[in-house]
Amino acid sequence: MDRPPIQPVILAGGGGTRLWPLSRGGFPKQFLALGGTHTLLQQTLQRVQLAGDTRTAMSAPVVVCNGEYRFFVLHQAREVEAAPGTIVLEPEGRNTAPAVTVAALLQPPGTVLAILPADHRIHPESGLAAALQAAAGFAQGGDMVVFGVRPDRAETGYGYLRAGAALASGDAQVTAAVLEAFREKPGVEEAGRLVGEGWLWNSGIFVFRADTWLDAIGRFEPEILDACRRAVAGATRDGAFLRLEASAFLECPSISVDNAVMERLGGDAPRAVLIHLPASWSDVGSWASLWKIMDADGAGNVIEGDICTIDSRNTAVHADHRLVAALGVEDLVIIETADAVLVMRRDRAQDVRQVVDWLREAGRPERLSHRRVYRPWGSYESLDHGERFQVKRIRVLPGHSLSLQMHRHRAEHWVVVRGTATVTRGTETFTVRENESTFIPTGVPHRLSNEGKIPLEIVEIQSGSYLGEDDIVRLEDNYGRN
Secondary structure, eight states: OOOOOEEEEEEOOOOOGGGTTTSBTTBOGGGSOOSSSSOHHHHHHHHHHHHHHHTSOBOOOEEEEEGGGHHHHHHHHHHTTOOOSEEEEESSOOOHHHHHHHHHHTSOTTOEEEEEETTOEEESHHHHHHHHHHHHHHHHTTOEEEEEEOOSSOOTTSOEEEEEEEEOOSOTTOEEEEEEEEEOSOOHHHHHHHHHTTOEEEEEEEEEEHHHHHHHHHHHOHHHHHHHHHHHHTOEEETTEEEOOHHHHTTSOOOOHHHHTGGGOOSSSSOEEEEEOSSEEEOOOSHHHHHHTSOOOTTSOEEESSEEEESOBSOEEEESSSOEEEESOBSEEEEEOSSOEEEEEGGGGGGHHHHHHHHHHHTOGGGTOOSEEEETTEEEEEEEEETTEEEEEEEEOTTOBOOEEEOSSEEEEEEEEESOEEEEETTEEEEEOTTOEEEEOTTOOEEEEOOSSSOEEEEEEEEESOOOTTOOEEEEOTTSOO
16 A cells, blocks of 8 residues: 655754854854755755655645744745745744644644754765655654664764664665664764764654654653644744744743653653664764865865965865965864854864854844845845945845835935836836936835846945934835834
8 A cells, every 4th residue: 555645844943053154043054055056955855855756755845944034945945946835933943842743733643744954965865765765664653763874973963873673674775773772962082982882873854653743742741732732723824834823832942852752762652763864964063064075175175165275284165255365274164254254173163153152142243144134035235334324235036025115314326237126116116227226215115126037136325324224114015024
C-alpha cells in the first residue's frame, strides 16, 4: 500500500548570531546565499521538492518563522517556485519544541511530520530523500526518529548521538538503530572522545507522527501543549500567513525538541530511533563550518569577493563592498560588509556571539540590520548622510508599493535610475521614468509603486530638520503596518 505524503515542517526562525556580520537579527543566515547561488531557505525548499519527486510524496511545506520574517519567506519561496502551504508566524521565538507543537496541531493526527531546519547544507540531496522515506516507515509505527551525521572532526558546536541495537530500515542505503543516548555540545576533549567512540552529530532533523509528538509533549511539557493549543485556536489567517495568538504563544517556555522530548524517551513507547543520514551535512552555524563547505586555494585560503592574499595561509576572507588585502596572515577569519568588519582567529569562530552581545549592550544597530534594510516591498540602503540631508537607494519589487505616507519634518527628491515609478502625490498620480525625477514636499501624502515587471530602483535625497525612520505617518499600507 502506498504511504501517505510526508508533511515537511521547515523551521526558519533562527538568529544565526555566530555568522555576524553577514547574518543579523533582522536578516538572519537562513535568508542568505552562503556558499551557493540560492539562500539556505531556498535550498531547503528545493530539497523538499526533490525528495517528493524522487522517493516519496511530500505535501506543500509548513514554514514556521518569526512574524518579522514573513515576507522574506514568501518572496524567497516564490523566487524558486516552491510556495509553502502555510507560513506560521510566531510573535517571538520560543525555540523548536513550541514551533513543532503548533505545526503538529495544524495536521490530522496520523500525519507524518518531517522537521527540517531552514539553515542546513546537505549533499547529495538524494541522501535526505532516502532517509526520509525510511524514517517515515518507523514514524508510521509510532517511533520518533532523529537523523545523525558521521563526524569528520571533533566539533564543540554540535550535540552528539549514540547508536544502540541495529534496526532494519528497509533500504540498503540507510542505516538505522535504536537511539541510546544524547550529549549536549561538549568541550574539546569530550568531543574528541565521542568522535573516537563512534557517536554521530545531532542534525536537528526529526520525523514522527503529529499525534505521537502531541502525546509526548503533553506528557513531558504540558504547559507547551496547552499554550500552543490556545495560540492556534486564536490564530488569524491572512492569505498564506497564519498569525498565532500572541499572548498564549508567549506563555510557552523556550525549549528545544531534544530537551523537551527526545532526551527523555526511555523504555516506554514511543521508541527513539536514530537514522544515519547518508550525505554530508552542515548547519552552517559558524564561520568555521561555512569554511568547510567552500573551496580553498593551494594555501588553504577561502576567499569570496574582491580579495588579494599574499603570503597568507588557512585564512577565510569575505568582502561585500570593497577590496580586502590579507598580507602575511595565517589562521584568520576576515569578514567585510558595508558597515562592519570582523577579524578573528580561526579557533575563535564559535565566540562571535560575544561580539553580538557587546553590540546589544551598546545599543548598536549593527546587531539587527545591515546598511541595506529589507522591507516587504523591497529594500533601501543608506548611501550618504550629513547635517539635514540623507541619500538612499530604494529598490521596489515588481507589483509592490510602499505605504501611502507623509513626513512631518522632511522633503524628498526621487530620481528613477531603473524601471518605471508610479507616484501618488497628494491628489495626483503620475509616472516617472528612467532618468526623470520628482519632488515630494513636507507634509504631503505620497506613495511609490512599481507596476512594471522589473525591479524599480530610485535614488532618494531627503532634506529637512529630522530624518529618522520614525518620521513616517502611514495612512494606508498593503502589509498591515498601519
